[in-house]
Amino acid sequence: MSNSKAFFALLKTQLKVQFNLSALRYKIFKNKRTLMQTLFAVLIMLFLLFLFFGFFSTAFNVVTKAGFMVGQPELVLVVALLSAQLLGLLTGIFTLMSTFYYSKDLPMLIAMPFKPWQIIAAKLLVTQITLYILLVPLLVAGIGLYAHYVQVGSMYWIVASIVTLMSPLLPLSIAALIVVILMRFVNLTKNRTIFTVLGSLVGAAIGIGIQVFSQRLTTTGNAPETLSEQANLLKAISAAFPPSLWGAKAIAFPNAQGLVYLLLFLGVSFAAFICMLAISQQVFYKAAIAGMESTAPQKRLTRKEISKASDTTRSHTMALFSKEWKLFWRTPLFLSNALSPFIIFFIAVFLPMITSSSGGQSVNDLSQLLNVPNGGLIMNLILAGILLMSIAMNSVSYTAFSREGRTYWMSLSIPVKRREQVNAKLINCLAIETVFATLITVAFSLLFRRSLSDILTVIALLVPAMIPPICVNMALDALMPKLDWVTPQQLFKRGIFTLLFFLLSLIPVGIMGATAIFLLNKQVSTNLIYVSIICLSVVIAAVTYELLLMASKNFYKLPE
Numbered sequence: 001m002s003n004s005k006a007f008f009a010l011l012k013t014q015l016k017v018q019f020n021l022s023a024l025r026y027k028i029f030k031n032k033r034t035l036m037q038t039l040f041a042v043l044i045m046l047f048l049l050f051l052f053f054g055f056f057s058t059a060f061n062v063v064t065k066a067g068f069m070v071g072q073p074e075l076v077l078v079v080a081l082l083s084a085q086l087l088g089l090l091t092g093i094f095t096l097m098s099t100f101y102y103s104k105d106l107p108m109l110i111a112m113p114f115k116p117w118q119i120i121a122a123k124l125l126v127t128q129i130t131l132y133i134l135l136v137p138l139l140v141a142g143i144g145l146y147a148h149y150v151q152v153g154s155m156y157w158i159v160a161s162i163v164t165l166m167s168p169l170l171p172l173s174i175a176a177l178i179v180v181i182l183m184r185f186v187n188l189t190k191n192r193t194i195f196t197v198l199g200s201l202v203g204a205a206i207g208i209g210i211q212v213f214s215q216r217l218t219t220t221g222n223a224p225e226t227l228s229e230q231a232n233l234l235k236a237i238s239a240a241f242p243p244s245l246w247g248a249k250a251i252a253f254p255n256a257q258g259l260v261y262l263l264l265f266l267g268v269s270f271a272a273f274i275c276m277l278a279i280s281q282q283v284f285y286k287a288a289i290a291g292m293e294s295t296a297p298q299k300r301l302t303r304k305e306i307s308k309a310s311d312t313t314r315s316h317t318m319a320l321f322s323k324e325w326k327l328f329w330r331t332p333l334f335l336s337n338a339l340s341p342f343i344i345f346f347i348a349v350f351l352p353m354i355t356s357s358s359g360g361q362s363v364n365d366l367s368q369l370l371n372v373p374n375g376g377l378i379m380n381l382i383l384a385g386i387l388l389m390s391i392a393m394n395s396v397s398y399t400a401f402s403r404e405g406r407t408y409w410m411s412l413s414i415p416v417k418r419r420e421q422v423n424a425k426l427i428n429c430l431a432i433e434t435v436f437a438t439l440i441t442v443a444f445s446l447l448f449r450r451s452l453s454d455i456l457t458v459i460a461l462l463v464p465a466m467i468p469p470i471c472v473n474m475a476l477d478a479l480m481p482k483l484d485w486v487t488p489q490q491l492f493k494r495g496i497f498t499l500l501f502f503l504l505s506l507i508p509v510g511i512m513g514a515t516a517i518f519l520l521n522k523q524v525s526t527n528l529i530y531v532s533i534i535c536l537s538v539v540i541a542a543v544t545y546e547l548l549l550m551a552s553k554n555f556y557k558l559p560e
Contacts, residue, residue: 003118010114011122017105018126045133053137056080060142064149073150077248080142081167084135085244088168091131092175099123100179106288116284117277124176124273128168139164143251155254159262163247166269170243173272180280243268316416320424321431327403328396328432334403341390342436377526380454381516383444384461385509387437391466392505396432397473400425401555402482411556418556422474422549429470430463437462457530464537468508471544475551476501508540 060076067075100106100123109119143160146152243265250262314322328334391397404411411421441458444450515536519529 003115006114007118007122010109010118011125014122014126015129018130049133049137052134053141056083056138056141057145060145064145068149073146074248074252076142076146077251078245080139081163081247082244084138084167085171087138088131088135089171089175091134092127092168092172093178095127095130096124096172096176097179097183099127100176100183100284100288110285110288115281117281120176120180120280120284121277124172124276128172131168131172132165135168136164139167146252153254156251159254159258160251162262163251163265166266167247170269170272173269173276177272177276177279180276180284316420317423317427320416320421321427324424324428325431328428334395334399337395338432339436340395341393342440374520374526376454377529378520379448379450380458380461383441384458384465385513385516387440387458387462388465388469388509388512389506390440391433391437392469392473392509393502394433394436394473397429397470397505398477398501399482400429400474401477401552402485405483405485408481408483418552419549421556422552425474426467426470426545426548429474430466433466433470434459434463437466461530461533461537464534464541465509465512467541468512468537468544469505471541471548472505472508473501475544475548476504478548478551478555481555508544511540512536 060080063079064073064076067073100120103123143164147156246261246265246268250258250265252258253261328338438459441455441462445455512533516529516533519532524532
């Protein structure tokens with residue numbers, strides 16, 4: 001088979017695997033139930049993409065008007081293309097790291113007569129096609145708004161389509177080059193999960209930057225000086241990554257000048273792609289094979305340490321809790337995924353207050369809530385409610401059983417009762433969530449100068465109130481465990497099930513929230529409201545705990 005035929009055969013297979021096309025054919029003709037689940041997941045995804053498109057349309061509409069006020073209507077095209085390429089770069093680094101080195105088919109592909117560049121090119125193109133799901137709505141929002149305000153011709157749409165389709169190629173080529181070189185000189189077996197944690201921090205930093213920048217755009221007012229500063233900022237950013245500016249000018253100027261920018265944009269993209277393939281040809285296999293090697297543990301216990309450990313006795317529940325606790329904190333991917341909802345909470349709630357363009361007036365405005373009747377109570381309830389939502393979407397609980405993975409058989413064989421094993425997992429989830437929630441509560445209290453009694457009150461509300469959503473998530477995980485994962489990344493990619501877990505876990509949170517609102521409307525005393533919510537939380541926790549024990553029977557039964 002020629003190189004071209006082998007490459008296209010590999011690309012076709014990778015596309016089938018990525019989008020599950022072969023399984024979809026089976027679902028259509030054989031398994032109608034699974035087909036309906038897939039269709040439901042597609043509808044949810046389309047709805048989320050619609051929200052995604054609406055968000056960027058609103059933001060880009062502000063940028064478009066700002067561009068007209070400073071005489072630069074193409075500003076929205078620069079922002080849209082720059083946003084798409086930065087998103088492609090950030091997403092591409094961690095997606096390609098997983099695709100290149102963590103995929104199950106890599107050992108099989110290395111053994112086949114494929115050249116390294118063929119594997120790299122096929123996987124990168126599949127990743128590019130997948131990224132279209134996110135990038136196309138983003139770019140269409142900017143391109144469509146420009147066409148709405150500026151009269152354009154057919155050539156505009158042709159060039160815009162070309163730029164849209166080629167926009168991920170350059171950032172993905174840069175991402176692939178970074179991943180290939182980096183993983184060639186880093187021991188994958190020891191340090192690969194560290195990069196995921198660093199990626200979470202980088203993602204949070206970029207999220208904070210986007211939040212600050214979007215606030216600057218949406219607080220333009222009518223001051224031309226402010227708009228000029230923003231235009232200069234955009235020029236500086238696009239100067240740091242010129243291809244976004246080239247692509248925007250290629251779309252905006254359908255003439256000879258635009259053609260030059262289009263050729264420059266395409267030329268640099270293809271040159272980066274070819275350069276990446278040439279380097280990958282030399283280092284990819286070496287990095288991939290090095291990642292498959294294992295290393296023996298360096299530390300060995302002494303007889304004294306073994307004797308000391310054997311003399312220590314603990315209950316089954318606490319021994320299993322200790323194991324779960326240590327495993328969580330020693331696995332960076334578990335830690336980063338558990339921390340993400342709280343980072344999102346910080347970005348979504350705290351940052352607009354801190355970075356307000358009115359000199360922190362948002363903080364002062366929210367602080368005025370303390371001056372109204374029951375203001376302190378309302379603020380404590382709001383904080384507790386938002387933290388409960390973060391806990392409901394946290395991966396610590398909805399992967400409690402699935403984290404066992406291939407070691408699942410040990411839970412079936414050890415002489416420990418099912419209830420004790422469930423209790424150990426539940427205590428572990430509660431302990432981890434309490435640590436994160438306490439840190440957020442303390443940060444919130446310092447920001448708004450809340451007292452120590454308020455901190456203790458919020459924690460007292462949270463501890464029993466977090467048990468129901470955690471139990472619901474754990475019960476769903478016990479009923480639908482994912483045990484066939486190879487790397488922790490695969491464990492968290494559960495698609496529609498993650499959304500299902502979150503929505504169902506919000507039911508007990510909604511009950512407690514509705515009760516708090518009802519008691520506030522009835523003007524019940526503050527202490528009685530606190531006591532009532534805590535008592536209700538305990539009752540719901542007892543019910544959901546029994547449901548968890550019933551659901552755990554599915555997990556701890558012998559496989560057929």
